[in-house]
Amino acid sequence: MPDPARMELSLTVNGERRTVSVAPMARLLDVLREALGLTGTKEGCGEGECGACAVILDGELVNSCLVVAAQARGAAVTTVEGLLADGEPGALQRAFVAHGAAQCGICTPGMLVAARCFLDGGAPATGEAVREAIAGNLCRCTGYVKIVEAIQDAAGMEGGAGGGAAVPEGRALAASGGAGSGGGSGGGDGLGPPAAGRP
């Protein structure tokens, strides 16, 4: 007899197929942290306000405290642990270190995931675009400036679509002008967003 209060949940986490038995209304956050032991993802508010629990679900940034297990069936999830490339931190994480963009570190996993999602989207890494991309991630320590700079640097180092536009503030370390690939897709990103930063 299947127990209605438990479900077999199969999903792909950081490229690996995983199956766990969980309560269907368990939060994806708890599935990751408790059932799968991936404690990089943090819980801040549990209400969608802080972004500490951010993960990438089927290519989209989500707050894992607002997604339940049943909604993640068969999905592909990337957590901060999945941002390692061959077990090593990539340009983004190294830029965070170089800029001192982490202090207490609670917001850092969510920031990295939100930044990864933004960089993968290929939009130019202008200060405004970066601030909008991390607008749902609260940091009580850094004041955001170093975080924004680190993400812009990473965009330059990765030499993607962001390259050219990442430098208006003259900061990218290695902005060798990896001339605009990406960027052109899905016109939605060109729609002038309101200034999304917080004070």
Add this chain to the structure above:
Amino acid sequence: MLSCVPVTSVSSLAEAFALLADRPRGLRVLAGGTDFLAQVNAGVGLERIGHVLDISRVGELRFTRLSGGLLAAGALATFTDLARSAPVRQALPALAQVAREIGARAIQNRGTLGGNACNASPAGDTLPILVAAGATFVLGGPRGERRLPAEEFFLAYRKTALAADELLLRAEIPALAPGERLAYRKVGTRAAQSIARAFVAVRAAAAGGRCSGVRIAAGCVAPVPMRCRAAEAAVEGRALEPALFEAARGAIEGEIRPITDLRATAEWRRRVTGNVLVRLLEGLAGPPRSGEDS
């Protein structure tokens, strides 16, 4: 304990309607979960939840399309979908614009138009726009479909016209005609990602210095998103000039029923709503600005 509540995740409307026909006790619909789970995580109303119907993957409800001058947006269209949708940006740019001012990316990626409507908060950002735009809501369930003007969907504070076995399926909105505009202003604590403290939307055609086809709606000033008929009557067919602006201000201040809560006082809301309406009408008198009109 909520974690023991059964969840039925459906991938088609037929499956959803089959479950709704059984009317399980304490059934709650789950879409993007941005309101539902924030409430659950805060422990609000848990005891009333007996069974969860997860519709988040019903592809039939996730679309936007424009045909014959009618824009249709499925209940599961996310804010990100609305912001990117070519039909929405063409037929009702204000809806695409406001979608970008709701929460941050992670909320926009999950939060849906239907969830915003069914949550029925007087501060829901899409709601005054839908009411001012003259949207029709299409509700459906095992007993069939019915249609309601958006303003009749909202019955009382967080209470909608949905029956226990009904879903909101889509909103249908007449596309802006040439010369017509829909302008809105959300007043929050900062430019984006904050819950509105005052919200006004105006749909109208301005020609020869006069407005016609005027529809006005306001958020945050009554238990429900409110259609402001007195203000509409004050503006309809009149010349767009200072005397009219003051008459419209008086009309809207007289008909709204704001309350004081932790975000603003009633008096502040009344004054700001009047001011915002005047600004929007002044804007209609001038040339189109970006974000209002294509």
